[in-house]
Amino acid sequence: MADTKTPPDTAEDEPGRAADRPSGQSSRPTSRRRTRTRATAGSGRMAALLVSPTLLVLSIVVLYPTVMALKESLYGTKGLDPKTGFIRTSEPFVGLKNYTEVFGAAGDRFWNAFWNTTFFSVVTVGLETVIGVAMALIMHKAFRGRALVRAGILVPWAVPTAISALLWRWIFNSNGIANAVVGRQILWTTEGFHAKVAVIIAEVWKTAPFIGLLVLAGLQVIPEEVYEAARIDGASALRRFWHITLPLVKPALLVAVLFRCLDALRMFDLPYILVGAQKNSVETLSMLAQNEASNVRFGPASAYAVLLFLYVFLIALAFVRLLGADLVGGGAARGSEGRNRRLRITAPRRAEVTA
Amino acid sequence: MTITAKWRSRLLYVGVAAVVAYCLAPFYWMLVSSLRRTSDIFDTSLLPSRPSLENYRAVFDPSQGFTRALLNSLIVAGITTALALLLATFTAYAMARLEFRFKRLILTLIIATSMFPVVSIVVPLLKLFTDIGWINTYQAMIVPSMSFALPLAVWNLTTFFRQMPDELEHAAMIDGCTRGQAFRKIIIPLAAPGIFTTAIITFIAAWNEFLIALSMTNKPAMQTAPVSISKFSGATQFETPFGSQMAAGVLVTVPLVVMVLLFQRRIVAGLTAGAAK
Numbered sequence: 001m002a003d004t005k006t007p008p009d010t011a012e013d014e015p016g017r018a019a020d021r022p023s024g025q026s027s028r029p030t031s032r033r034r035t036r037t038r039a040t041a042g043s044g045r046m047a048a049l050l051v052s053p054t055l056l057v058l059s060i061v062v063l064y065p066t067v068m069a070l071k072e073s074l075y076g077t078k079g080l081d082p083k084t085g086f087i088r089t090s091e092p093f094v095g096l097k098n099y100t101e102v103f104g105a106a107g108d109r110f111w112n113a114f115w116n117t118t119f120f121s122v123v124t125v126g127l128e129t130v131i132g133v134a135m136a137l138i139m140h141k142a143f144r145g146r147a148l149v150r151a152g153i154l155v156p157w158a159v160p161t162a163i164s165a166l167l168w169r170w171i172f173n174s175n176g177i178a179n180a181v182v183g184r185q186i187l188w189t190t191e192g193f194h195a196k197v198a199v200i201i202a203e204v205w206k207t208a209p210f211i212g213l214l215v216l217a218g219l220q221v222i223p224e225e226v227y228e229a230a231r232i233d234g235a236s237a238l239r240r241f242w243h244i245t246l247p248l249v250k251p252a253l254l255v256a257v258l259f260r261c262l263d264a265l266r267m268f269d270l271p272y273i274l275v276g277a278q279k280n281s282v283e284t285l286s287m288l289a290q291n292e293a294s295n296v297r298f299g300p301a302s303a304y305a306v307l308l309f310l311y312v313f314l315i316a317l318a319f320v321r322l323l324g325a326d327l328v329g330g331g332a333a334r335g336s337e338g339r340n341r342r343l344r345i346t347a348p349r350r351a352e353v354t355a
Numbered sequence: 356m357t358i359t360a361k362w363r364s365r366l367l368y369v370g371v372a373a374v375v376a377y378c379l380a381p382f383y384w385m386l387v388s389s390l391r392r393t394s395d396i397f398d399t400s401l402l403p404s405r406p407s408l409e410n411y412r413a414v415f416d417p418s419q420g421f422t423r424a425l426l427n428s429l430i431v432a433g434i435t436t437a438l439a440l441l442l443a444t445f446t447a448y449a450m451a452r453l454e455f456r457f458k459r460l461i462l463t464l465i466i467a468t469s470m471f472p473v474v475s476i477v478v479p480l481l482k483l484f485t486d487i488g489w490i491n492t493y494q495a496m497i498v499p500s501m502s503f504a505l506p507l508a509v510w511n512l513t514t515f516f517r518q519m520p521d522e523l524e525h526a527a528m529i530d531g532c533t534r535g536q537a538f539r540k541i542i543i544p545l546a547a548p549g550i551f552t553t554a555i556i557t558f559i560a561a562w563n564e565f566l567i568a569l570s571m572t573n574k575p576a577m578q579t580a581p582v583s584i585s586k587f588s589g590a591t592q593f594e595t596p597f598g599s600q601m602a603a604g605v606l607v608t609v610p611l612v613v614m615v616l617l618f619q620r621r622i623v624a625g626l627t628a629g630a631a632k
Contacts, residue, residue, distance in 0.1 A: 043453045044454075048455070054442045058502070148375065157615075159604075159612075161565060162585055213627060273585050308474065
C-alpha cells in the first residue's frame with residue numbers, strides 16, 4: 001500500500017535529496033532508499049533517451065536553418081562580378097550590407113512590409129480579442145446548444161487558411177456577395193486600403209472563434225460563488241464583467257493574445273492568395289522574405305527572415321514579461337497570505353488601467 | 356436590470372444564432388457557390404437556382420491534377436503526423452512523468468519553436484534543398500513541417516499524460532513491469548484518446564500548411580491540395596474559375612469539418628489544455 005502512495009520517483013524527488021527525506025517509511029530503510037536513488041538516476045538516463053530524438057529533429061529543422069539563415073544573410077546575390085564581368089558562381093560576402101540596406105534607398109519595400117505586418121497584427125488581434133471574448137461570454141451563458149456552438153466555432157479554425165483566402169476572394173469579388181451586401185462596387189482585392197480591410201476581415205473571421213474557445217476555457221474555471229457574492233453586494237452585470245470576469249480570465253486571454261500575435265506576425269497565406277504576391281498594400285514580412293528567396297536572392301531574403309525572427313522574439317519576450325509580472329502579483333516580497341490579499345485588491349484596478 | 360428572465364434567454368438565443376451565423380455563413384457561401392452552374396456563378400441568391408455538380412466534375416478534370424494534389428496532401432500531412440506523434444509520445448511521456456535536469460527549459464524551448472516564423476526556416480532550407488536536389492520531393496515538405504508539427508504534438512501529449520493518474524503505472528511496475536512495459540501496456544492504451552486527439556490536431560495543422568508546400572515545389576504534380584487549388588486555371592487566362600475553386604475548397608475542408616463535428620469535445624479539450632498551461 002505504502003508503495004503506491006509514495007512512488008519511487010514522484011515529481012518532488014531529486015536524487016540528492018533522497019537521503020535527507022523525513023523517514024516516515026523506515027520499515028525497510030536501506031533497500032528502499034537504494035531503489036529510489038537508482039530509479040531516479042535511471043529516469044535521468046531514460047529521459048535523455050526519450051527526449052533526445054525530438055531535440056535532434058528540432059535542431060535539424062529549426063536550429064540548423066536559423067544558423068544557416070544568419071550566415072546566409074551576410075552574403076549578397078550572385079549577379080555580375082565587376083572584376084571579371086562574368087556571372088559569379090558563388091555569392092559574395094557582403095557583411096552586414098543586407099541589414100544596413102534596410103535603412104538605405106532599397107529599404108522602402110522592407111519598411112512597407114514591416115508596417116503592414118505590424119498593422120495587421122495589431123488590428124486583427126485587437127478585433128479578434130473583442131469578438132472572441134463576446135463569443136466566449138455567449139457560449140458560457142448558453143446552456144442549451146453549447147455543443148452546436150462549439151462545433152460551429154471550430155469550423156473556421158479547421159478551414160485551411162489558403163482555402164479561406166480563396167473563399168474570401170470569392171466573397172470580395174467585384175460581382176460577389178460582399179458588394180451585394182454593402183450595395184457598393186468596391187474592388188476589394190486590388191491595391192489600396194480596402195485590400196487591407198479585406199485581409200483583416202478574413203483573418204478575424206478565421207481566428208476570433210479560436211480566441212473565443214480559449215477564453216471560454218478560462219471562463220469555465222471561475223467559480224460561480226464569486227458572481228453570487230458580487231450579485232448580493234449589488235454589482236451590476238457590467239461591473240461584474242469588468243471587475244471579476246476580465247481579471248480572472250486575463251491569464252488565459254493573455255496567452256491566447258500572445259499566440260495570436262505571434263501567428264499574425266508571420267501572416268503569409270491569406271494576403272498572398274486573397275490579394276496576391278508583391279502587392280504593396282498587403283505585403284507582409286513573410287511574403288517579402290519568401291518572394292526574395294523564390295527569386296534566388298537568398299542573402300536579402302535571409303536578412304528579412306532574421307529580422308522577422310527578431311521581431312517575433314522581442315514581442316514574445318515583452319509578453320512573457322507581462323505574463324510574468326502578472327503571475328508574480330503585487331511584486332513586493334511579502335508573506336504569501338499578504339501577497340494574495342494584495343493581488344486580489346490590485347488585480348481589478350490593474351485591469352482598469354490596461355483595458 | 357429590469358430585463359426579465361424570458362427576455363434574457365431570448366437575447367441569449369439571438370447571441371448564439373449570431374455566433375453560429377458568423378462562423379458558418381462564409382463556409383455556407385462556399386458550399387452554395389460550389390453547387391451553382393457556371394452560367395449563374397455570380398448569382399447572389401441564398402440557394403442555387405438550379406443546383407448542379409458541374410463544378411465538382413470540373414475539379415476532377417485530369418487537367419487540374421486535383422486527385423494527385425489530394426494524394427500529395429495526404430502523404431505529406433499523414434507522414435508528418437505519424438513521425439511527429441512517434442517522437443512526441445516518448446518526449447511527452449518524459450516531460451510528464453520523469454524528473455530530470457533542464458526539464459522546464461527543454462519544454463519551453465520546444466513550445467517556443469512552435470511560435471517560430473516558418474519563413475525563417477523556409478528560406479535557408481529552400482537554398483539547401485535546391486543544392487541537394489530535394490525540390491519537388493515529399494521529404495522537402497515533410498522535414499520543414501516537423502518544425503511546427505512536433506512541438507504541437509509534444510505539447511498536447513504532455514498535457515494528456517499529465518492528466519493520467521500516476522498510480523496506474525506504479526501499480527504495474529510493482530506487479531513486475533519495467534517502466535518500458537508499463538508505458539507500452541498501460542500508458543499507451545489509456546492515452547489512446549489523447550494520442551488520437553493530438554493526431555487530429557497535428558494532421559489538421561499539417562494539412563493546412565501552405566508556405567512550405569508552395570516554396571518547396573514548382574511541379575504541379577508535387578503540389579499539395581491548398582497550393583494546387585490556389586493555382587487552378589480557368590478556361591481563359593483572365594477568368595478565375597471560382598466555381599471549381601469553391602468545389603475543391605469544399606472537398607478539402609469537408610473531411611476536416613466532419614472530424615471537427617465528430618470529435619469536437621476532444622479537440623476543444625486538446626486545444627484549450629495546451630493553451631491554458
